[in-house]
Amino acid sequence: MSQKMKPGSSKGDVSYVRATGASPQLPMAPSPSLMRDGSHTPVSQMSNMDNDWDDRDEIRQRELEEARGRVSQMEKTMRWWSDCTANWREKWSKVRNERNKAREENRQLRAKLEQLVKECTILKREKQEIQAENVKIKKESPSGISENVKQDLENNMNKECKPAASEKYVEEKEINSQAANNVIQEDGTIAEEKATLFELKLDEAQKTLLAERGDKTSLMKTIEKLQMDLSAMKQKYEEAKRSKQDVLLEMTKLKEDHRGEIDRLIKDVDEEIGNKSMVDKKLNDVRKELERLQRENADEWGKRERLETEKLALERENKKCRAQIRDLEEQLENKKQQTSAVVDSDMRSLQQDLNDKSKELNDLRHIHTKLKKTFQEKQTDLDHARRRAEQYEMEVKKLRARVEELKKDLATAEDEADNQANLYRKVQRSNDELQEQIENLQVQLHHTQSRLKRSSQSGLTMTASLRSLDPTDPENNDSDEDEGLKRSSQSGLTMTASLRSLDPTDPENNDSDEDEGFRSVASCLKKIGWMTMDLQFCTIVYCLHTVEECRVISRAYSPPLDSPITPIPVDSTWGRPLNHFEAS
Known part of the structure; x- marks a missing residue:
């Protein structure tokens, strides 16, 4: 039975755990039959059980307290780590704020520096323009200007007046120069008039110059003020430069300090991460251990519940047994008045029953041990059978x-x-064809035999012709003919032997050998005297054994040159014609 967690408890909370690690296996409760037999054994066993339960409860309480202490220690470490992380976060936030402030100050100083640089450039440009205007005025001034004007111009050059008054003076001088040029070019009269006009204009110009001197003095004052402002701006610029350098130095120092602090913080963070990973590993291990303890606790709790139920059942049985014992005691007290023999017999019977029950218990234990042994043997047989099945599977794979x-x-x-069947069919076809040829030859031989029977009437003429060709006659016994006959007969015998050694049905061996045999027989018959012979007669003579047989046939069968040949009986086994004696 697995114990469920509380819905409100966290994963690390173990307050709901009722027991801890696995304890040694509890002894089995005694059977009710033994408890019914005697009154002294259950009480002692129950006392032992109570003592064991107390010891185990104490051990479990200690283990539970240790587990709670570990959990509290882990909670403290987690809180410490959370506080450390909060402190580090605060430090990081402070450092970030300081860094942002330094960046903003740096930006403001840079903006001020840029403004001062722009103002300095503007003042430099104005100064250069004023100097250029003064140079132009010096170049364009005429010779008729008074010394006061020259002194004023020199003073203006030295004091760096503004371009407004100089522009007015330049315009007047340009007008005067143009008028002078016009006067020179005109005629004398016109020149004099223009000279007078020019003098009037000069007087007016002097008046204007006198009026403008006040303006120049005011301008000089403004220029002095501007110079003072410029010197002050220069001082401010130098101070800004110095402050900028100081700020840059401070920034470099701050950057170095910040980098060092960042490196230190990174190292600390890495160490914290490593420690955190170690703590996470430890937490995971502790969680696994807690889960294992919870499982073991659930198992132990289930065992405890089972044992409690067994304990309750045993208590009920004990109560029943005590009630029975009381009844028996009452019966014994009632029966004490009876004879002691009856009591002794009852006690003996009870003792005998107790002994029988103990024997039965011992027998059951012995049977249990035997069954265990048989179970182990069956287990080994099962393992062996599995191995054999695996071997059989391997063999089956090999056989497959x-x-x-x-x-x-x-x-x-x-x-x-x-392929062999196809070859056999081809050979069978060729054999059938040869068989047909043999049958045709047999038919032809039958016809020759019938012709021989018909020609039996002309036997006398044949004997006469053969006697005329008898080799025993000294007249016809020539040595050359005998030698040729012997040679031809020997060649015929060799051909007949070769034909007998071969199967006549074989088509491969029945072409060239027959032609040679026919030729040898034809030459032999020519030497004997047969000039024109039929092919069938040649085959008949070719199949004979000896030359003497040829002579006998030639004596018995001597047809005329142009008469048809009568058939000769033929052996049906090899297609060989029968000799003269076999035919008769």
């Missing part, structure tokens, strides 16, 4: 592979058998 190979071999053998 062998069957696959045999199937392939069978397919190849079937292909070869088909």
